[in-house]
Amino acid sequence: MSSVLVILPDKQFPMSPNTQVIQDIRSFNRFYTKTIGLLNQHILESDLSLSEVRVLYEIGQQARATASQLVTSLQMDAGYLSRMLKKFEKKGWLIRQQSNMDGRTFFIQLSAAGKRLIAGLNERSDNEIQRLIEPLTEAQQLQVTKAMQSVQQLLTDPSSQALPEVTIRHNLLPGDVGYLIYLHGVLYAKESGYNLEFESYVCKTFYEFLPGYNPAKDRIFLAIANGQIVGSIAIAASSRHLVQLRWFLVHPDYRGQGLGKRLLNEAISFCKEKHYQKIYLLTTSMQQTAITLYTKTGFRKTGEKFLKQWGQELYEQRYDMELV
Known part of the structure; x- marks a missing residue:
């Protein structure tokens, strides 16, 4: 019965706060702020606060910023920003230029002194980062930057994060079967409510399959992303003309x-390449999304029986596909 494709609507499983994830993020936040020194009132050996540096950087990034644009981009209180801009202007770091189109609008730019200030802050910031990553190898540095990019992309727009490329591998390597058993146990327990007996069943099916495994007539397809198995399906020969689809x-x-x-x-x-005449699979009535995929591909239901197993009451179903 391990041919079941586990795809169920999310609405069937109410989400609850993930306490461990929250604690992990809080722990990382404490580590990160301590590491980069953001707990200090002033940064980069200057008399500027973190908020002041953020404003100066933002002005430097925009060719012609306005106060309202800065409030929006920095999500900052307008009164607080106004007092900050007056301070910067008094120190000679800013230039205000009235708009030719609207006399009420003033564009804010860094003065030559402001640009020199930012250049100095950038240099000191680069030096601090260099000291931070210097103990790491080049590969480790790349790993850190990729992780930071992923955090930024996911927290800004989860839909923008493209999944890693998936390749299909046919050969079995040490550890593959153990990981497949693990995935079956974890996912079926979470999504179908199966108990430990199901994982025992999956172990048994592999135990029966592996001694007679022959790549010339059997085939396991493993979907691999970032070196990890993220999907599987297998064809196990039952006879010269009949095969079973398993571990989908x-x-x-x-x-x-x-x-x-x-x-x-x-x-x-x-x-088809091996000239098998029929494929069959066993699944359960709980797996409607998978069943839809089977039937659209050409499988038809040929049998059904009621069972109490794996902590559930369900209907075991058989589907067949004729290849000739």
Whole structure:
């Protein structure tokens, strides 16, 4: 029955706050602020506060900033910003230029002195970062920057973060089966409510399969992203003409991208290449999304029976596809 593709609507499983994730983020925040020195009142050996430096940097980034634009981009109180800008202007770091189109609007730019100030702050900031990453190898430095980019992209716009490229691997390596058993146990427990007996069942199916595993007639397809298994499907030969589709699974993070269909099509293509005549699979009535994919691909239900197993009451269903 391990051919079930685990895809269920999110609304069936109410979300609860992830306490561990929250604690991990708070722990990282404490580490990060301590590491870069943001707990100090003044930064980069200047008499400026963090907020003041943020404003100066933002003005330097914009060719012709206005006070209202700065309030929006920095999400800062307008009165607080106004007092800050007056201070900067008094020190000679800013230039105000009245708009030719609207006399009520003033554009704010850095003066030559302001630009020199920012240049000095940038240099000191670069030096601090260099000292921070100097103990790391080049590969570790790249790992840190990629992680920072991911955090920024995900917290700014989760939909903008592209998933890593997925490749399909056919050969089994040490640890693959153990990880597949782990994925089945964790995901089916979370999404279908299966108990420990299901993981025992998956172990048993692999135990029966592996001694007779022959790549010439059997095939396991593993979807790999960032070196990790994120999906699987297998064809196990039952006879010269009949094969079983097994261990069909897609990690939740990679659903909705067509990966399940891609794996299923590759499995069917292998069966046709080997001139098998029929494919069958066992699933349960709980897996409606998977069943829809099966039927659209050409499988038809050929049997059903009621069972109480894995802590659930369900209908085991058999689906077959004729290849000739």
